[in-house]
Amino acid sequence: MPVNYATPAPEALFPVAGVRLGTAEAGIRKKNRRDLTLIEFAAGSRAAGVFTQNRCCAAPVTLCREHLASDSSIRALVINTGIANAATGEQGMRAARDTCAEVARMMGCEASEVLPFSTGVILEHLPVERLIAGLPAAQADLAADHWHAAAHAIMTTDTVAKAASRRITLDGKSVTITGISKGAGMIRPNMATMLGFVATDAGLSPELLQKLAKTAADASFNCITVDGDTSTNDSFVVIASGASGCIIDSESSPYWPPVRDAVVAVAQELAQAIVRDGEGATKFITVAVEGGRSVEECRLVAYAIGHSPLVKTAFFASDPNLGRILAAIGYAGIADLDAAGVRVWLGSGGEEVLVSESGGRAGSYREDDGSRIMQAAEIGVRVDLGRGTARATVWTCDLSYDYVKINADYRS
């Protein structure tokens, strides 16, 4: 059960002009599940993406980068679950290329206008013939209101589908941003998440679209962790069809701030949904670090706390064993950190208590307060490093028996 998250209803996921989605059962790894998704875009649509920094990145990630670098328009995304097509060598690259070629043939476009995505088990080969055999059914299923079904079809160990949508009106023009994401484990995005797709019918120049993808990823998928494992397949793509007639050419356009903010909001909702549905998660934890000399050092500290198995099991147990947070701050990697200048607060639902200051337990801190806050499903840890003005936030979850169970059982 995710922490305070439910998939939006189908009618809350607004169709995006120029975008249709279809799903099918291709039998990639298991039978009787929709494991293939096709997303079609109107002619002239542009895409920009950010991808995993993992050096063992998957074949489809390599091909996405290649196709996006060709500066062509993008007409389709093709996404399979079950097999990640990662650590599959040359055979994996051929499988990804064959997939794009077949989609291009069906849709009458170039292969470079197709972006492929895979998620699932690493080090196993993609059954590309079954994938290709499933494509006609996915094409036949294409419809503008199939966002909800697509969000379901890209799930692996996810317990709920993840989607978010915003509709804004700019000078009388309606602009829609709708996105979906998947992921629950192997989550410590390094430039992007497992899979996240956001489409808008605004039109953006290639440079602005790339900037938007990076801005949105940095404010969302690059701020989450479940288990600290950076996936081989992380991909986050923003696609702009331009079909709303709202065209944004530069950052000085009055449409840029509202569209940018709406895309960021959708990306954050999708990224937080991944943490809320983190494998075995029972708590949603916001780690906010301030008072740093740089954003980078604030992120180091926030991720040290967010990755610590000891901190995460204490949250699972609702045990205010908060010294573990101090220990994580201490080993985060700030070589000249003065522990005496650090302050730590714990909070939930508007309440916040000072836990530690001057290198020790705060005089005002009462264990009863810590215990009460630790019971909550949504908890905030705020850290003031006391050495600057930079800040950073990371969202994470606790570490429970079920995380071990899910990952010890996965594949079986």
Added chain:
Amino acid sequence: MPVNYATPAPEALFPVAGVRLGTAEAGIRKKNRRDLTLIEFAAGSRAAGVFTQNRCCAAPVTLCREHLASDSSIRALVINTGIANAATGEQGMRAARDTCAEVARMMGCEASEVLPFSTGVILEHLPVERLIAGLPAAQADLAADHWHAAAHAIMTTDTVAKAASRRITLDGKSVTITGISKGAGMIRPNMATMLGFVATDAGLSPELLQKLAKTAADASFNCITVDGDTSTNDSFVVIASGASGCIIDSESSPYWPPVRDAVVAVAQELAQAIVRDGEGATKFITVAVEGGRSVEECRLVAYAIGHSPLVKTAFFASDPNLGRILAAIGYAGIADLDAAGVRVWLGSGGEEVLVSESGGRAGSYREDDGSRIMQAAEIGVRVDLGRGTARATVWTCDLSYDYVKINADYRS
């Protein structure tokens, strides 16, 4: 239950000339357990240590550094469990100083000749009056053959006591090295482990002793991880009493290599015992990385594998889901790593199979082989990065339900 580890019998822990140990129940945090240990050294003994790099290090760590820097001889170690005296501010420093002063008074030496160590819960104050009240009983218990009892008295979440001993003969002189350690969680030493103490009756110059402490730590405690959490209290100390008459003044001494090697062997046995007794551990994993351009990059890769919750849960499940190892190699942080040049083997008990090469699954690899090896209690992962001649080894354990259980319950 630790993985293939049992505490050596009392008679297998050779007394070290010039060293006596005593333990007592001080009631630091719980009653009816020996939680206080005093180790006494003959006049003129020297000590050298390496300590946690955690910036929120404990008060006793700060005081150890101060006392060792004063270049005095060392006459006693005083060790308590239950409370770590970490994140305890000025009050914590006073408690550590008061402890050393009282030991010095009892033993007729200087406070700077006493090294204090604490382990247990962070962010709680040490009940120094109870500790001091327990000291006379520990002093009354001092005996040369109490290594076994001391190994037990320094345990916290450990399920077995950890000790190792070697006796060598050099030109007719008997030289003994005996040590104890504790630790099972919050284990990712960065210069040292939770607590490790090795004593020898060889005599070494201060410079050589410091070199020996660093050499031994780098080859042992700095090669292990259970959960990636670097403790606030990590301390590893080597003490040389010189009482054997075997005096080593320089690296050109013929005694240096055998004594150094014996100290390293004892330190490795103690460090590996911590991993074998890692919280919830059911498997002992050796991750050996070779073919790197530097030892540092080999260690990055070995620790990425050793820390990955996904790799560790796969070992717990005996599931050869080995793509997770490739993923960890890929995100370890080698920016220009060519995945196609990486090879990965899995092995146990003399058998070794090639799992991956050329960026994918090895043609010769059979899942049955992987499954069989994954059943073993001791498993080796060997990685050839294919880009140099450096190598590094890390020892770690799997991640099981019991890790979560132990750390969700700790303190209760």
